[in-house]
Amino acid sequence: MACFCKIIFYHPIRKSIMPRYQDKLQEFRESVLPASSALILMHDYPDPDSLASACGVSELLAFWGVGHTVIAYGGFVGRAENRAMVRFLNIKAVPFALVHIGDFDRIIIVDCYPGRGNVSLPPGMPVHAVIDHHPSDPPPDAAFFHDIRGEYGATATIITSYLLQAGCRIPPKLATALFNGIKTDTDGTLRDATPDDVECYKRLFDIMDHRLLSQIEAPKRDAEFFRLIHTATESATCHKNVGYVHLGAVTAPDSIAEMAELFHSWEKVEWIVCAGIFNNQIFYSIRSDTSNLAGAHAERIAERFGGNGGGHAKAAAGKLPITGDAQTMADKVKLAVIEIFGVADEEPERLL
Numbered sequence: 001m002a003c004f005c006k007i008i009f010y011h012p013i014r015k016s017i018m019p020r021y022q023d024k025l026q027e028f029r030e031s032v033l034p035a036s037s038a039l040i041l042m043h044d045y046p047d048p049d050s051l052a053s054a055c056g057v058s059e060l061l062a063f064w065g066v067g068h069t070v071i072a073y074g075g076f077v078g079r080a081e082n083r084a085m086v087r088f089l090n091i092k093a094v095p096f097a098l099v100h101i102g103d104f105d106r107i108i109i110v111d112c113y114p115g116r117g118n119v120s121l122p123p124g125m126p127v128h129a130v131i132d133h134h135p136s137d138p139p140p141d142a143a144f145f146h147d148i149r150g151e152y153g154a155t156a157t158i159i160t161s162y163l164l165q166a167g168c169r170i171p172p173k174l175a176t177a178l179f180n181g182i183k184t185d186t187d188g189t190l191r192d193a194t195p196d197d198v199e200c201y202k203r204l205f206d207i208m209d210h211r212l213l214s215q216i217e218a219p220k221r222d223a224e225f226f227r228l229i230h231t232a233t234e235s236a237t238c239h240k241n242v243g244y245v246h247l248g249a250v251t252a253p254d255s256i257a258e259m260a261e262l263f264h265s266w267e268k269v270e271w272i273v274c275a276g277i278f279n280n281q282i283f284y285s286i287r288s289d290t291s292n293l294a295g296a297h298a299e300r301i302a303e304r305f306g307g308n309g310g311g312h313a314k315a316a317a318g319k320l321p322i323t324g325d326a327q328t329m330a331d332k333v334k335l336a337v338i339e340i341f342g343v344a345d346e347e348p349e350r351l352l
């Protein structure tokens with residue numbers, strides 16, 4: 001897997017970000033055209049950045065004359081805010097199980113990378129393009145177009161730049177989606193954001209629908225959300241500056257990231273690791289305030305248990321196959337995490 005210990009160069013904001021995208025945009029165009037249909041595939045439990053990126057690619061393909069595009073995902077949309085985003089922005093996305101892959105001339109993957117364990121694509125299926133911001137190293141002879149900017153805060157930034165560069169109009173609902181993608185993946189440009197993320201954020205701010213975003217950000221919630229907060233609060237422990245939350249079985253894996261973000265606000269913690277069980281796997285999310293090692297730690301946890309893990313400097317995730325009893329495995333994962341974070345000798349303190 002890719003090395004996550006990278007140096008990030010922060011260059012000053014330039015007046016126009018567009019020339020840097022010209023070559024990649026042209027390459028992308030040549031990789032998908034001519035085509036009459038395209039499948040745009042997101043990761044299995046789509047977040048706002050993947051939803052926005054898929055919608056942006058769909059808009060761009062329509063602008064280029066591709067008549068039929070379908071946006072698909074393998075799992076389902078779990079978080080209340082993300083379901084509200086789909087509803088209020090009229091995003092047409094379908095489960096991968098309902099898609100006949102042979103119906104499409106092109107397959108484009110956004111916000112994830114084939115073979116990383118979080119995108120539903122049958123092995124050996126040809127991919128024509130991958131646009132992502134999770135660090136990975138495509139082989140030099142990769143047979144598909146790829147634009148992978150591992151230091152970027154959001155894939156929506158790359159897609160916004162493509163749309164601007166191509167001269168494609170960005171309607172207010174699409175701008176709202178793209179803005180929300182950058183906002184959620186970078187915590188409002190505080191986390192893992194580059195000057196390009198900030199530049200796109202500012203441009204989208206002027207064309208988006210702010211009332212719609214407010215509605216998306218304040219959704220009605222089901223009882224499961226409050227049950228999870230209860231479970232998380234009872235389980236939360238702090239080991240020096242590392243918080244750990246175990247949710248037990250969850251009905252949607254994206255609620256693990258949701259609880260990680262909520263419990264990261266616990267005043268005692270610099271780090272939070274939140275884990276939960278779904279579909280015979282342990283999913284985990286990591287958030288950090290100041291350290292740049294979230295992705296590296298996520299990778300080390302995955303290596304210990306034969307899973308997949310990685311991510312960005314301050315936000316990362318992974319999943320591990322459960323072998324044997326789930327609770328025993330969950331206990332082992334917690335022990336491995338506090339050891340990897342170097343706090344195994346610290347006296348744990350409970351939240352309650």
Ligand SMILES: [Mn+2]
Nearest residue numbers: 049111155185
């Ligand atoms: Mn993303």
